[in-house]
Amino acid sequence: MASNRHLGRIIVLQSLYEYEFRANAGDETAKIDSVVAKDIEPYAKALGDTQFVYQLAENVAGKFEELDLVLQPLAPEWPLETIAAVDRNILRIGLYELKYCGDTVPPKVAINEAVELAKEFGSETSSKFVNGVLGTAYREIYGTEEQPAQTNDAQSAVPKEQDGEKKTEATGGAAA
Numbered sequence: 001m002a003s004n005r006h007l008g009r010i011i012v013l014q015s016l017y018e019y020e021f022r023a024n025a026g027d028e029t030a031k032i033d034s035v036v037a038k039d040i041e042p043y044a045k046a047l048g049d050t051q052f053v054y055q056l057a058e059n060v061a062g063k064f065e066e067l068d069l070v071l072q073p074l075a076p077e078w079p080l081e082t083i084a085a086v087d088r089n090i091l092r093i094g095l096y097e098l099k100y101c102g103d104t105v106p107p108k109v110a111i112n113e114a115v116e117l118a119k120e121f122g123s124e125t126s127s128k129f130v131n132g133v134l135g136t137a138y139r140e141i142y143g144t145e146e147q148p149a150q151t152n153d154a155q156s157a158v159p160k161e162q163d164g165e166k167k168t169e170a171t172g173g174a175a176a
Contacts, residue, residue: 007043008053009093009113013121015039015057016089020064032061060089060096067092070099074136075129087126090117094134098141107138 015036022030036057040050047053060067068080071091080088094114097105111134118126 004047005049005052006113006116007047008049008056009117010120011036011039011043011047011053012057012060012093013086013089013117015053016060016092017085019057019061020085020089032057056093056096059100060092063096064092067095070137071095071133074133074140078129084123084126086121087118087123087130090114090122090126090130091133093117094130095137098134098137107142111135111138 015032018039019030019032019035022035033054036054040047040053044050071088072080075083083091091114094110097110097113098107101110111131114134115127115131118130122130
């Protein structure tokens with residue numbers, strides 16, 4: 001059975017959203033693995049690779065503070081606590097995959113998957129915001145002004161700075 005990583009990331013997003021909400025409300029019974037187990041159940045057959053979902057959710061949830069410390073300077077005009085919870089968790093997933101999954105998830109896939117999640121579940125401007133923040137994270141992590149390589153798949157915009165001006169460069173959408 002083939003893995004459906006995009007569906008897996010949707011489940012991770014849903015689980016992180018619920019987990020964060022419950023934890024912030026003081027629910028001491030909130031455990032990421034039990035939230036994932038509940039959220040994954042209806043999709044287990046279609047998903048295939050459930051281990052990917054559990055690992056990504058647990059790893060991102062375990063690094064909320066670290067990821068937030070990296071994200072905040074990337075969007076200084078937007079304190080993380082004021083960003084919609086959906087967008088905040090999409091950024092966490094994308095940043096985690098950029099920083100820690102480069103050997104299994106190419107950077108362009110991490111960014112494009114996060115942008116797709118933002119298009120599906122965020123506000124009208126979420127995808128551009130997520131794209132800009134993760135594009136900046138990419139440049140900082142990989143120490144380059146270059147963006148991930150283009151593909152011929154569906155298009156999404158990744159910010160690129162040239163000569164001090166912000167430009168938009170189309171990069172291909174891809175799914176792991």
